Amino acid sequence: MSYIKLIKLLYLVDREALLLHGRPVTTDRYVQTDQGPSLSQINDLITMGSFEDSAW
Numbered sequence: 001m002s003y004i005k006l007i008k009l010l011y012l013v014d015r016e017a018l019l020l021h022g023r024p025v026t027t028d029r030y031v032q033t034d035q036g037p038s039l040s041q042i043n044d045l046i047t048m049g050s051f052e053d054s055a056w
Contacts, residue, residue, distance in 0.1 A: 003046045007038050014039060 014024045028039040 004035055007043050007046060008036065010042055011037055011039050 010026070011030070014026050014028065015030075018024045026039060026042065028041045031038055031040045031043070033043065
């Protein structure tokens with residue numbers, strides 16, 4: 001799975017949970033990128049290329 005697809009799926013899950021249950025799955029904030037809406041911290045963690053010092 002591509003990183004962009006993963007980021008988009010996480011965004012959709014988060015948005016759907018917010019609409020259905022009144023709270024998101026993540027505590028991330030939504031941002032607009034060149035590829036469309038995204039979750040800010042998740043996008044940064046995936047695109048930074050280093051997971052050594054992260055919770056991932």
